[in-house]
Amino acid sequence: MTAKKYETAIDYEAIIDGFDQAKWREGTPEELAEHRERAKNAVIVEIEEIDANDTVEIEEIDKSDER
Numbered sequence: 001m002t003a004k005k006y007e008t009a010i011d012y013e014a015i016i017d018g019f020d021q022a023k024w025r026e027g028t029p030e031e032l033a034e035h036r037e038r039a040k041n042a043v044i045v046e047i048e049e050i051d052a053n054d055t056v057e058i059e060e061i062d063k064s065d066e067r
Contacts, residue, residue: 027035
């Protein structure tokens with residue numbers, strides 16, 4: 001099994017936009033594993049791009065008081 005590394009956020013969007021639930025349900029275990037690997041790689045690239053650009057600030061939310 002080979003997984004293509006997605007290099008940009010546009011590639012990540014292509015994974016999401018190309019997702020077909022009917023096809024997913026009919027996929028073989030190998031196809032599903034490949035899809036998971038591609039999606040995981042795309043998320044990793046997206047995180048790396050955010051870190052590299054340093055344009056996003058993540059606000060920590062204290063949920064200890066919520067019930």
